[in-house]
Amino acid sequence: MLLQINNLHKDFKRGKETVHVLNDLSLDVEKGDFLALMGPSGSGKSTLLNMIGGIDRPSSGSLIFDEVPVHDLSEKGLSQWRADHVGFVFQMFNLMPVLNAWRNVELPLLLTKLGSKDRKTRSLAALDLVGLSDRATHKPGELSGGQEQRVGIARAIVTDPDLLLCDEPTGDLDRKSGDEILDLLQALNEQQGKTIIMVTHDLRAAERAKKVLYMEDGKISTTRNI
Amino acid sequence: MKYLRFVMTNLKRNKTRLLFTFLSIMTAFLMFGLLSALKIAFSAGADIAGKDRLLTLHKVTFTQPLPISYGRQIENIDGVEIVSHQTWFGGIYKDPRNQLPLFPVEPEKHLQIYPELKLLEGNLDDWVSNRQGLLVSKSLADRFAEEWKVGDRIPIQTSIWRKKDGTNTYDFDFVGIYQLGEDLDDGGMLMNYKYFDESRAFGGGTVGWYVLKIANPDDSAQIAKEVDKLFENSSAETKTSTEEAFAKSFAGQIGDIGKIINAVVSAVFFTMLLVVANTMSQSIRERTGEIGVLKTLGFSDSKVMWMVILEALFITLISAAVGLLLAKLFVDNADSVRKYFPIFYIQQKDIVVGLIIAAVMGVIAGLMPAMQALRLKIVDAMRKVA
Numbered sequence: 126m127l128l129q130i131n132n133l134h135k136d137f138k139r140g141k142e143t144v145h146v147l148n149d150l151s152l153d154v155e156k157g158d159f160l161a162l163m164g165p166s167g168s169g170k171s172t173l174l175n176m177i178g179g180i181d182r183p184s185s186g187s188l189i190f191d192e193v194p195v196h197d198l199s200e201k202g203l204s205q206w207r208a209d210h211v212g213f214v215f216q217m218f219n220l221m222p223v224l225n226a227w228r229n230v231e232l233p234l235l236l237t238k239l240g241s242k243d244r245k246t247r248s249l250a251a252l253d254l255v256g257l258s259d260r261a262t263h264k265p266g267e268l269s270g271g272q273e274q275r276v277g278i279a280r281a282i283v284t285d286p287d288l289l290l291c292d293e294p295t296g297d298l299d300r301k302s303g304d305e306i307l308d309l310l311q312a313l314n315e316q317q318g319k320t321i322i323m324v325t326h327d328l329r330a331a332e333r334a335k336k337v338l339y340m341e342d343g344k345i346s347t348t349r350n351i
Numbered sequence: 352m353k354y355l356r357f358v359m360t361n362l363k364r365n366k367t368r369l370l371f372t373f374l375s376i377m378t379a380f381l382m383f384g385l386l387s388a389l390k391i392a393f394s395a396g397a398d399i400a401g402k403d404r405l406l407t408l409h410k411v412t413f414t415q416p417l418p419i420s421y422g423r424q425i426e427n428i429d430g431v432e433i434v435s436h437q438t439w440f441g442g443i444y445k446d447p448r449n450q451l452p453l454f455p456v457e458p459e460k461h462l463q464i465y466p467e468l469k470l471l472e473g474n475l476d477d478w479v480s481n482r483q484g485l486l487v488s489k490s491l492a493d494r495f496a497e498e499w500k501v502g503d504r505i506p507i508q509t510s511i512w513r514k515k516d517g518t519n520t521y522d523f524d525f526v527g528i529y530q531l532g533e534d535l536d537d538g539g540m541l542m543n544y545k546y547f548d549e550s551r552a553f554g555g556g557t558v559g560w561y562v563l564k565i566a567n568p569d570d571s572a573q574i575a576k577e578v579d580k581l582f583e584n585s586s587a588e589t590k591t592s593t594e595e596a597f598a599k600s601f602a603g604q605i606g607d608i609g610k611i612i613n614a615v616v617s618a619v620f621f622t623m624l625l626v627v628a629n630t631m632s633q634s635i636r637e638r639t640g641e642i643g644v645l646k647t648l649g650f651s652d653s654k655v656m657w658m659v660i661l662e663a664l665f666i667t668l669i670s671a672a673v674g675l676l677l678a679k680l681f682v683d684n685a686d687s688v689r690k691y692f693p694i695f696y697i698q699q700k701d702i703v704v705g706l707i708i709a710a711v712m713g714v715i716a717g718l719m720p721a722m723q724a725l726r727l728k729i730v731d732a733m734r735k736v737a
Contacts, residue, residue: 175729175730178647180646180647180729180730180733181729181730200651200652201651201652201653204646204649204650204651204652204654205649205651207647207648207649208648208649208650209649213647213648215644215733219640219641219644221641221644222364223360223361223363223364224357224360228356228357228360232357232645232648233648233649235353235354235357236648236649236650241353244353280648
């Protein structure tokens, strides 16, 4: 078991009212899983993804990742844990506009003890894996949306994390580019054994996952194996 | 070091803003450098003044001469170790615009009274033994480096002391270059009094002022009183004070330049601090999303904070270094200014102080935006991106 989520609650205060975004949610994720999280807006998909990625903290409940109680880690501990174990793929790509493709991919490696040569070798290898080695010196502004997302995926996998968290990775792409990204994620799951949790509104994207979880009112309402 | 490139790249993201910030800070430190040199120009006398040295001048004005016989009388006062004298020569080299602060002195006694005088080039024995020997301060030697070399014969005119032969040109043998201690330069020239006194057509047997070396600085007030009492009711009454007090009162005639300069520099630096802090805050606000991404990737809060401080530190340090370098280049080549302020240079100490101010300014200016970045929650930052 890679990830065990038990009785997770997340509450927000909105004025005097308390909003329960996640409501006693439990979930087990196996190594090598590819989960798609679907559901209407406000159902808690992104909040759940934030909890799993350690960028937000639960109000209560536990989140155990490979026997590490992520919910108990300090801020510094969480940062290190994210750097070591999690790769993030964003809807808006979120690349640094001032850095070229390989420097963007290199960013997470700055947190490792690798020397500059090794960092460059690994960054270029990650770009090669996503089919963008010929665009290594291009800045994000010089790339298409699909290419930017590939750089984003290269950045997410360059540290060889156990878990990839994708927040609507095809949400800002045309259909062809979206399909290419989904092909890539699927390949990473099937060939590299990466565990992927993907939030999506797109049924076609969800169909690439091994399991689709529907969320409603802060809970997982239905689970469907594909 | 591995974050340095990223920090530098971030700095360059808005080139216009970078240029204007750079120019503002650079100009401030250019001004700091120039004003430091000006401060030296006004206060150098006090800096080179010794606590164990007194000056005895004519009571009315220091331009009135004193009889040479006073020296022997002053020597007899208890506590006075050595008495020597100096006179204003009013030197001119080639062009009246090249005014030179040249002083006829007694070489052997001068060296005893000013043991900090350090020869950088040449031979002190040549100066003592050669009546026409001329010692030149480093700054003056540098100023005339293309025309004067140690060993050269240099003709210098005087606007005051016409010679017995009716001319007003004195010939000198350039025997050495000096400075005071490790870093002080009085911007003057020293000649042998004997050559001066035997050549001049009038004023023989008089000196400009006396310099007294005393055994105990604590006795300076008492000795000064005794010296002045000695010549009370004479045709040339005296006024004796410490070298430092004289230099300060001389500089004070045109106001407390040091305080004025410090006030101007402080105001400029405070304004710069606000400019840099504002620029950095703006830059960080624009990058809220990117900071969120960095934190998501695993950059800790403190790491992000230090990167922001490093950015501010870089811009202030590089701009300050360029500003100080330009100031140094200007001051080193400001011969036209040196005509009016012979001691006009930037001390190494002031360059170091400038860089320290730049570093402190960088850290303070970066601190507020750095705290913004430190406190930024990833979810809030990412919400702004979306």
